[in-house]
Amino acid sequence: MRAHGFGDPRRSTGARIVTSALSLMLFAPILLVLLGLTGCGQTATGALTSSSSAAQIEYAMQSDFLGLQEVAKKYNQLPRCTAPNAPTICSDLAVVTEIRKADDAAVLAFKAAQKIVNDKSSSASALSKALGDAGVAVEALQAILLRYGLK
């Protein structure tokens, strides 16, 4: 198959994200306690705890986002499937275009979030919106990578 490279395509729907978020909201306090007790926070979820600041959360999200960018970069660097003598594992320009759009949006969202988080006069609602927008942007890129089975 010449399509999109590696792995089995998987679906990531908005509904799954919402369900997952709701589940985490319900179980986050328990999860945080368990992570603290087992000392496995570093591996499973980074170092976020209930006392993490907005700046730490923004940093955690953005540094994890780098991992998604690395996956996206590797896919983009594959020869295009439409190129003459393209290898079996190649990149589809339509997918790359989707990735670029989502990546650009996420980078902008992080710039905005960092500005608001670092402004000590920012309101709680502004912080909430900024971190939420960054989260949505990360999930959009993640959904594309999952949809096409890119790793």
Place this chain on the structure above:
Amino acid sequence: MDPITAVTLGLTILDGVEKAIAAGEDAMGIVAQGRAILQKMQDEKRDPTADELVALNALTGAEQAAINTDPPAP
């Protein structure tokens, strides 16, 4: 945003990223480095420094530039 909601959002994102890149060793290495710095911040009970943010933004920008650059023809 109350702390639990904010942390929940962060956890959701981190968990999702981990699942998305589970098989990508280079990507996991990058994530592990970021989490190590975050752990240090947590241990020292401080926010990211200006230098740490500059470094993070530089990495994000470099990845963005690479994503927006077409590959050479085979």
